[in-house]
Amino acid sequence: xxxxxxxxxxxxxxxxxxxxxxxxxxxxxxxxxxxxxxxxxxxxxxxxxxxxxxxxxxxxxxxxxxxxxxxxxxxxxxxxxxxxxxxxxxxxxxxxxxxxxxxxxxxxxxxxxxxxxxxxxxxxxxxxxxxxxxxxxxxxxxxxxxxxxxxxxxxxxxxxxxxxxxxxxxxxxxxxxxxxxxxxxxxxxxxxxxxxxxxxxxxxxxxxxxxxxxxxxxxxxxxxxxxxxxxxxxxxxxxxxxxxxxxxxxxxxxxxxxxxxxxxxxxxxxxxxxxxxxxxxxxxxxxxxxxxxxxxxxxxxxxxxxxxxxxxxxxxxxxxxxxxxxxxxxx
Amino acid sequence: xxxxxxxxxxxxxxxxxxxxxxxxxxxxxxxxxxxxxxxxxxxxxxxxxxxxxxxxxxxxxxxxxxxxxxxxxxxxxxxxxxxxxxxxxxxxxxxxxxxxxxxxxxxxxxxxxxxxxxxxxxxxxxxxxxxxxxxxxxxxxxxxxxxxxxxxxxxxxxxxxxxxxxxxxxxxxxxxxxxxxxxxxxxxxxxxxxxxxxxxxxxxxxxxxxxxxxxxxxxxxxxxxxxxxxxxxxxxxxxxxxxxxxxxxxxxxxxxxxxxxxxxxxxxxxxx
Numbered sequence: 001x002x003x004x005x006x007x008x009x010x011x012x013x014x015x016x017x018x019x020x021x022x023x024x025x026x027x028x029x030x031x032x033x034x035x036x037x038x039x040x041x042x043x044x045x046x047x048x049x050x051x052x053x054x055x056x057x058x059x060x061x062x063x064x065x066x067x068x069x070x071x072x073x074x075x076x077x078x079x080x081x082x083x084x085x086x087x088x089x090x091x092x093x094x095x096x097x098x099x100x101x102x103x104x105x106x107x108x109x110x111x112x113x114x115x116x117x118x119x120x121x122x123x124x125x126x127x128x129x130x131x132x133x134x135x136x137x138x139x140x141x142x143x144x145x146x147x148x149x150x151x152x153x154x155x156x157x158x159x160x161x162x163x164x165x166x167x168x169x170x171x172x173x174x175x176x177x178x179x180x181x182x183x184x185x186x187x188x189x190x191x192x193x194x195x196x197x198x199x200x201x202x203x204x205x206x207x208x209x210x211x212x213x214x215x216x217x218x219x220x221x222x223x224x225x226x227x228x229x230x231x232x233x234x235x236x237x238x239x240x241x242x243x244x245x246x247x248x249x250x251x252x253x254x255x256x257x258x259x260x261x262x263x264x265x266x267x268x269x270x271x272x273x274x275x276x277x278x279x280x281x282x283x284x285x286x287x288x289x290x291x292x293x294x295x296x297x298x299x300x301x302x303x304x305x306x307x308x309x310x311x312x313x314x315x316x317x318x319x320x321x322x323x324x325x326x327x328x329x330x331x
Numbered sequence: 332x333x334x335x336x337x338x339x340x341x342x343x344x345x346x347x348x349x350x351x352x353x354x355x356x357x358x359x360x361x362x363x364x365x366x367x368x369x370x371x372x373x374x375x376x377x378x379x380x381x382x383x384x385x386x387x388x389x390x391x392x393x394x395x396x397x398x399x400x401x402x403x404x405x406x407x408x409x410x411x412x413x414x415x416x417x418x419x420x421x422x423x424x425x426x427x428x429x430x431x432x433x434x435x436x437x438x439x440x441x442x443x444x445x446x447x448x449x450x451x452x453x454x455x456x457x458x459x460x461x462x463x464x465x466x467x468x469x470x471x472x473x474x475x476x477x478x479x480x481x482x483x484x485x486x487x488x489x490x491x492x493x494x495x496x497x498x499x500x501x502x503x504x505x506x507x508x509x510x511x512x513x514x515x516x517x518x519x520x521x522x523x524x525x526x527x528x529x530x531x532x533x534x535x536x537x538x539x540x541x542x543x544x545x546x547x548x549x550x551x552x553x554x555x556x557x558x559x560x561x562x563x564x565x566x567x568x569x570x571x572x573x574x575x576x577x578x579x580x581x582x583x584x585x586x587x588x589x590x591x592x593x594x595x596x597x598x599x600x601x602x603x
Contacts, residue, residue: 033429035506039422040434042415046475047441054452061452068455115346123340131590132347135354138586140535142552143579146571147357156568158356161373189353241443249447252537256556260564278447285451295452302448309443 055302062295068285073292080296090280090297097277100180101247104187109239112194119195120202130199134192145256148186149174174259180273186253194239201235202228230321237320241312248305251278277301361385361572368569381569388573392558394551401534401550404469409529411473412480413522419476420484421510425496442478447538454542464545469533480525487521488514527589531582551578 037044062080066073084090119130136144151158152173160170173182205228213223229236254274255267267283281301284294360368361384363377388394423435457468495517496509504512515522533539540550546558555574559567 032426036422036426036428036431039426039506039510040419042474043419043438043476043478043481044434046471047437050453050471050475051441051444051449054449054456057456058452061455118339118343118346121336121339123336123343126343129343129347131587133350135583135586136350138531138582139579140531140537140552140582142535142537142556143575144353146556146575147353150360150568150572151353151356153568155371156360156368156373158352158373161375164372189350192350245443245445249445251447256537281451291455298448298451302445305445305448 058295058298061291062293062299064292066291066295067289068291069289076292080293081300083293084296084300093275093277093280096273096275097248097250100183100250100276101244104184104247105240105243107184107188108191108194108243109198109236111188111191112196112239113198113236115191115195116198116202120199130195134196137190137192137196139190141252142256144186144189145253148182148189148253149257152182174257174271176271176273178273179257179271182257183253183274186257187247187250194243197235197239198232201232205231233320234322237312237316240316241309244308244312245305248301248308249278250276251282254279255282357572357576360569361388361576363569365567365569384569384573385577388559388570388577391570392554392574394554394574394577397549397551397554400544400548401552404466404540404550405530405533407466408469408473408533409526411470412477412529413525415474415476416480416525417484417515417518417522418510420481421488421506421514423481423485424488425514426506438478438481442482444478450538450542457543463543464548468539468543477529480529483525484518484521487518491517523589527585531585534582 063075063077064073065076065080115133119126119133123129139147150156152160154160154170154172154174157173159173160168163171171178173179209227209231210223213227214220218226254270254276257274258267258270260269267279267287270279277297278301281294281297284290284297288294359376362380362382363374363384364379364381367374367377367379423431423438453468454463457463462468491514495513496506499509499513534550535552536550537552537556540553544550544553555571555578559571559574561567
């Protein structure tokens with residue numbers, strides 16, 4: 001679509017240009033290019049100064065033994081990177097984060113899709129259902145975490161009160177090994193986000209297609225499997241990509257679900273189950289003051305995210321169906 | 332068929348109940364006294380409703396001061412980022428130049444840029460530049476636009492008819508004026524969506540203010556999660572619940588009012 005739009009814009013604007021001398025046209029071209037760069041300049045400057053430069057700075061730090069304070073840090077080459085692969089704690093947090101991603105991303109996407117299918121049905125009050133199911137996704141992560149902390153409080157929480165009615169003894173939810181389940185439930189609570197995106201996809205599936213296969217004798221599961229899923233695969237793919245990127249760098253909820261307050265102060269009180277990779281990075285920076293090593297950790301995560309996204313795109317190229325012109329489906 | 336519709340309706344009601352129950356517990360906790368919070372077994376509903384928790388949440392910490400900080404930061408950021416993203420999006424939608432295709436790919440790439448990964452080194456640089464404990468970082472983040480919003484504006488502007496600027500170009504009107512006089516007045520739905528989205532992002536942001544701002548200048552997001560403690564450093568749950576409600580209320584109200592903008596924003600992000 002992008003390329004198509006670009007092409008038509010180019011054709012149109014060249015037609016709009018009155019035929020002048022070659023030189024005049026060239027001059028106008030240069031001025032136009034200048035105008036384009038004038039318009040994108042703020043963003044371009046931001047990419048350079050606020051994204052590429054910090055990443056480069058972190059890359060440089062990752063090859064030093066900087067502690068963030070003393071001025072005489074030394075260049076130590078790739079030693080920080082070597083340490084990562086012999087550091088058991090780092091490898092454990094990495095594996096844990098991988099598992100967390102592998103569980104929460106499919107769960108939220110499937111959850112969101114199920115909700116989207118339900119609120120796509122002609123039931124009375126479905127606009128209200130959509131709004132209310134989406135509502136938790138708008139709650140800022142800070143407030144969502146605090147709310148879940150209150151629900152899963154060992155003594156005063158609703159979860160244990162509910163379990164007690166069926167005779168289950170109080171569970172210390174916010175500590176190991178239960179804390180991880182609380183985190184997963186917190187993430188699932190926000191699956192309204194996936195619902196809205198899937199719903200937009202579902203609304204673009206032409207109804208006639210569905211009716212046609214049903215007339216041909218397909219049951220509703222077959223129609224869903226062979227029509228709906230391929231038709232909405234682009235939006236599902238989008239959710240996989242953004243979901244994986246977000247899950248791999250999950251940070252705020254694990255910190256705020258920890259039993260102590262003083263959110264950024266004491267990362268150590270975070271139960272092992274929720275001690276995810278980004279929490280580890282943060283602790284290495286601001287609790288241990290190991291800026292060099294922490295920067296190396298940051299770069300490793302960055303490379304992992306790039307690699308995983310690359311793999312997903314490669315897999316997506318084979319499975320995602322971009323058959324129809326998305327512009328036609330839009331209302 | 333009708334039985335099936337009823338079944339779906341009932342299922343949806345149950346799901347909505349489940350999804351809204353955390354809000355319910357938040358409200359219940361916010362209305363309990365400390366004694367009732369400690370009661371065994373747990374009281375499902377407070378016996379003595381204490382609306383006074385809300386006034387205490389407002390006064391036991393300088394809540395309004397933090398609210399003003401949050402409002403300042405979110406206001407500055409959302410206005411700047413909306414204008415800047417519209418400006419850049421216009422460039423990508425309506426102008427051509429060598430290198431545009433590559434830059435557009437870069438734009439799509441930065442949409443997927445891991446946020447926290449760049450935030451920590453950015454913080455280190457801001458610290459070196461003496462911008463810690465000021466609101467300048469939000470100004471800079473605002474001015475440089477947000478890839479996601481730029482994309483939103485580009486999609487919108489690219490679909491407006493070419494005739495819009497043709498007459499103006501022939502009349503010798505420059506593109507900045509065309510943008511400001513012709514395109515901006517056409518785009519209030521996207522502008523509103525962008526304002527609401529960016530306002531809620533920065534209102535909800537925790538890591539940014541936690542890293543960059545001291546306790547006095549920080550935002551509500553940090554304040555409500557760290558400051559409601561007793562002298563032993565333990566959280567005072569009823570006040571924290573009341574504070575949280577006051578903190579999320581503006582976001583929920585904004586969402587309910589601007590719902591269509593939210594949804595429009597998210598569905599265009601389908602990136603098809």
